Amino acid sequence: MITLNVPNRRKMMKTNPIVSTREKTFAQIVGIACMTLLMVWSSLPVMAQTSDQVSEAMVLSMKDRAEVIDAVLKERMETVLPEIMRREGMDMWVIISREYNEDPVIETMLPATWLAARRRTILVIYDRGPEEGLETLAVARY
Numbered sequence: 001m002i003t004l005n006v007p008n009r010r011k012m013m014k015t016n017p018i019v020s021t022r023e024k025t026f027a028q029i030v031g032i033a034c035m036t037l038l039m040v041w042s043s044l045p046v047m048a049q050t051s052d053q054v055s056e057a058m059v060l061s062m063k064d065r066a067e068v069i070d071a072v073l074k075e076r077m078e079t080v081l082p083e084i085m086r087r088e089g090m091d092m093w094v095i096i097s098r099e100y101n102e103d104p105v106i107e108t109m110l111p112a113t114w115l116a117a118r119r120r121t122i123l124v125i126y127d128r129g130p131e132e133g134l135e136t137l138a139v140a141r142y
Helices: 010-015 019-047 062-088 104-109
Strands: 002-007 090-098 120-127 134-139
Touching (some): 019 062, 019 104, 062 134, 090 104, 104 120
Antiparallel strands (some): 120 134
């Protein structure tokens, strides 16, 4: 499991020897934040009701759950991630993961229908600027 962050600040890389540790910590924080937000937001309707009030209709099918998870992921990729990348001075974020040795961050950034990394999965997130937003690419077998 390899997470590679490419900052656009060359001076920071030369003057700060702790850049790789900082970037690794940043990746872990993003992954934990995404997972926490997903768990909290997905349970909000149920938390607002007592157990007697929760009906069978509140439980979504697996297909509907995947749609909700993908919608939340898309929203986060369009709003939260660009802001964080720009604040930290990152133009590109490359996440490389291998089967049976997945990076915890990659699991929070894959669509719901993708189970995990297969053989080798590579995610590339490139910031094209505030006007165009992020470009996200996946290099995978499926």
